[in-house]
Amino acid sequence: MSVSMLSTFVKPMHPEGRRFVAIAGVASLVLFLLWAPLGWGGLGLTIWVYYFFRDPERVAPTRPDLMVSPADGVVSLLEPAVPPAELGLGDAPMLRVSVFMSVFNCHVNRLPAAGRIEKVAYRPGKFLNASLDKASEDNERNGLAIALPDGRRYGVVQIAGLVARRILCWTTEGQALERGERFGLIRFGSRLDIYLPEGATPLVRIGQTMVAGETVIADLSGTAAEA
The missing domain is CATH 1.20.5 (Single alpha-helices involved in coiled-coils or other helix-helix interfaces)
Known part of the structure; x- marks a missing residue:
C-alpha cells in the first residue's frame, strides 16, 4: 500500500x-x-x-471572514436562542447552530473564527441525549465566549451526551486562537452549540454534514457570499 x-x-x-x-x-x-x-x-x-480519537489535519477556507464548523457531525438545530448565562453574552437571543456528533465522528473540537477567549465556563449537569433541544440547558457543558478582532462576540458550547462522560478543554481565558485551531474534545458522542455574532449570516441547513475546521458555517461579513 x-x-x-x-x-x-x-x-x-x-x-x-x-x-x-x-x-x-x-x-x-x-x-x-x-x-x-x-x-x-x-x-x-x-x-x-x-x-x-483520530485527529486529522484540516484546511480552513482562505477567506478570513468565514466561520467554520467547530465539530464533525450533522446540523441538528438552527434557531434563535439565549446563550448560557455563564458566558456573559447577554440575555438577547443569538442565532444558534447545533452540530450533533455520533460516536463515529471525530471528536476534536476547533475554533470557528479567530479571536481572543474572554471566558471559559464549565457547568455540571445531566447526560441526556445530546440531539434533544433541552440538552443545551440541562446537560453538562463547557462554554467559551470569544471576542472577534472587530469587537463582536460569539459563543461555543461543548455539551456532553448520553454516552459522553467527560468534556476536555485545554484553552484558557485571555488566550488568542486562530480559526480551526484545536481547543477541546468530548468523549464519546456529544454536541456543540455555536452562538453566531451579530451580523453573521448562517450558510448551513439542518441535516447538513459538517467537517470541523473546514465546512463553512457562517459569513461574518453578512453578505452571505459562498465560500
Whole structure:
C-alpha cells in the first residue's frame, strides 16, 4: 500500500486516546487467551477506539471572514436562542447552530473564527441525549465566549451526551486562537452549540454534514457570499 493510500485510512490519533487504545488492546489479548472469537471482538473494539480519537489535519477556507464548523457531525438545530448565562453574552437571543456528533465522528473540537477567549465556563449537569433541544440547558457543558478582532462576540458550547462522560478543554481565558485551531474534545458522542455574532449570516441547513475546521458555517461579513 502506498504512503498516500495509507494516509487516507490511517489518521493521527490525539494523545488523549492513547491510554484507551492501550486498555482496549490489553483486554483484547486477554480475550484471545480465553476464546478467539471474543478476542476478535475485542480487536474490533480497539480499532474503533483508535478511530474515535483520530485527529486529522484540516484546511480552513482562505477567506478570513468565514466561520467554520467547530465539530464533525450533522446540523441538528438552527434557531434563535439565549446563550448560557455563564458566558456573559447577554440575555438577547443569538442565532444558534447545533452540530450533533455520533460516536463515529471525530471528536476534536476547533475554533470557528479567530479571536481572543474572554471566558471559559464549565457547568455540571445531566447526560441526556445530546440531539434533544433541552440538552443545551440541562446537560453538562463547557462554554467559551470569544471576542472577534472587530469587537463582536460569539459563543461555543461543548455539551456532553448520553454516552459522553467527560468534556476536555485545554484553552484558557485571555488566550488568542486562530480559526480551526484545536481547543477541546468530548468523549464519546456529544454536541456543540455555536452562538453566531451579530451580523453573521448562517450558510448551513439542518441535516447538513459538517467537517470541523473546514465546512463553512457562517459569513461574518453578512453578505452571505459562498465560500
